[in-house]
Amino acid sequence: MSVMRDFWILARPFWVRRGHYLAWLLLASIIALGLLLVQLNVRFSYWNKEFYDALAAFDRPRLYPLMGQYCLLVGAAVVMSVYLDWLRKLLILKWREHMTESLSRAWLSNNVFYRLSLAGEPDNPDQRLAEDINLLVTESLDLLRSFISAVARILSFSVLLWTLSSELSLPFVDSQLRIPGYLFWFAIIYALIGSLIAERIGAILQGLNYTQQQREAELRADLLRRRDHAEQISLYGGAAHEQRRVMQRFAALALNWRQLMNRERTLGFFTSSYDRISGLVPIFAALPSFMNKSLSLGGLMQIETAFNQTASAMSWFVRAYRAIAEWKATVQRLTQFRIALEAAREPRQPRQAASFAAHQLSVHTPDGTVLLAGLDWQIETAVWTRIEGPSGIGKSTLLRTLAGVWPYYSGDFSQPRGRSLFVPQRAYLATDSLAALLAYPALDLPSREAMQQALCDCGLAALSTRLDDVAEWSAVLSGGEQQRLAIARALLFAPDYLLLDEATSQLDLPAARALLCMLRSRLPQTTVIGVTHQDKLSSLFERVIELPQQAPAAH
Ligand SMILES: Nc1ncnc2c1ncn2[C@@H]1O[C@H](COP(=O)(O)OP(=O)(O)OP(=O)(O)O)[C@@H](O)[C@H]1O
Secondary structure, three states: OHHHHHHHHHHHHHHOOOOOHHHHHHHHHHHHHHHHHHHHHHHHHHHHHHHHHHHHOOOHHHHHHHHHHHHHHHHHHHHHHHHHHHHHHHHHHHHHHHHHHHHHHHHHHHHHHHHHHHHOOOOOHHHHHHHHHHHHHHHHHHHHHHHHHHHHHHHHHHHHHHHHOOOEEEEEOOEEEEEOOHHHHHHHHHHHHHHHHHHHHHHHHHHHHHHHHHHHHHHHHHHHHHHHOHHHHHHHOOHHHHHHHHHHHHHHHHHHHHHHHHHHHHHHHHHHHHHHHHHHHHHHHHHHHHHOOOOOHHHHHHHHHHHHHHHHHHHHHHHHHHHHHHHHHHHHHHHHHHHHHHHHHOOOOOEEEOOOEEEEEEEEOOOOOEEEEEEEEEOOOOOEEEEEOOOOOOHHHHHHHHHOOOOOEEEEEEEEOOOEEEEOOOOOOOOEEHHHHHHOOOOOOOOHHHHHHHHHHOOOHHHOOOOOOEEOHHHHOOHHHHHHHHHHHHHHHOOOEEEEEOOOOOOOHHHHHHHHHHHHHHOOOOEEEEEOOOHHHHHHOOEEEEOOOOOOEEO
8 A cells, every 4th residue: 555655645735735625626526527427328228228119119209309318418428528528637737737846846946956867866857757747647537537437337337237137047957047137247257258358468568568668769869869969970971870770779669569569460359359249249148038028129228238338347447457557657656756856855055154165075976986085275255266186086076066066075165155156168058049048047137238248248249139049059159159158147147156167168278368357357256266277277366276186285
């Protein structure tokens, strides 16, 4: 039952919250409509009886009111099933919206998504948020609905079937074996045997379908990668190589597809025969009563409906285990995600102090390899400090630690209060308007004049007329231009603390120097901590912290 507990932990925030009455009202309406539809089907079966009896008796005056009744019944059934589906979708939408909002907030807030990506788990959070929430909501509602409907159908139609079927008397040893309501028992045994055979043939389909989805996703991802690296591929002249890889992926997909279609063919032989036979089986079974005139034509038709409804409701119990298994797997995946989010929610927070300071600080990689150990220093406010050390020693990782996003450290360090901004070597440029990119990560746009001025200051005057243009700027701008844009962003954001990680590496030295000098004159109060391999820029920094392997030093 732990799966039910896990499910309730996931579902509870939606079903037990302020304004949850609407959700419960929707659920109650969906269940009520489902039950009404079952009752309507029972009513249809009575209509069938009366109609065929009137036909058999050539009773014209009874036929006309029956046709009127039929129109009413059909009208009611159409309105009910359309609204049932509509309300079901509305509830799915509301539930899904609530879960997406709360899980994506837990994922995105406090840099949880970044820490989870470092730790490498859980896999594919995007799939959890998009597909699994949808599956959980849809499967939960549909399982509940189909369970209630199956129970209601069995209760309503089996009673009908029992009353309609006479007692069967079979010779058994020296006496007669009497089976009351034999059609009811027959419907149950028929449904059980049919569903079990279908399950046996179809069991392997589940695995094949799963593999098929995976292969399709791999092919799609592979084709997307080609789109993302179009330029590099054409520069290498790698088209033939790429074509071969695409066809290799397709061959794996086709191999599974063949197995799937062969298995579906076998299942198809069984299900189409079963479906066709199901229409006649109850008629043949009740034929003796019809022939000895104890059953009317209408009664025969009613038996056919009641038999098939009972049989299909029974087979739900045989087949539901697969839907329940899928639902359980979805609950488990989302529970893992929820637990991972909760575990990563509260990172160790650095102390808040007047400035950045490290005391016996050690930084390591996610697998525990120590990169830097025993760091002891303090960084003065409004001073430009450069962190220096050989490639691979851990300079960028130290900057991430100071920014408060790298959780793998021990010892102690403090962060100053105030606004800080990190400018990485490769700026993040989403596909958006240039104005929105300049404002990032602030939500409000600065004035147009301020943005145009920042672009001019950073040597991007040519872009100042394109603030509203939406483009894939990371593909449109050169590497150097992207770095200029990131500095323009910093100018507009005007942080108290600026962490620069190789932020001018793609510019020539005079351009890099001019850009940083301009930054310094525009943001004189900002404390800057930088990492750069451009040694000629070192004169811009007032202080250097050198990072020798495992032996810290500062001067
Ligand atoms: N997310 C990560 N997972 C595992 N190892 C990592 C991760 N990030 C960095 N490292 C490892 O930490 C070490 C230091 O990397 P870092 O980028 O901090 O060095 P660096 O001094 O800035 O290097 P460079 O000067 O070449 O840019 C590297 O060996 C790198 O492989």
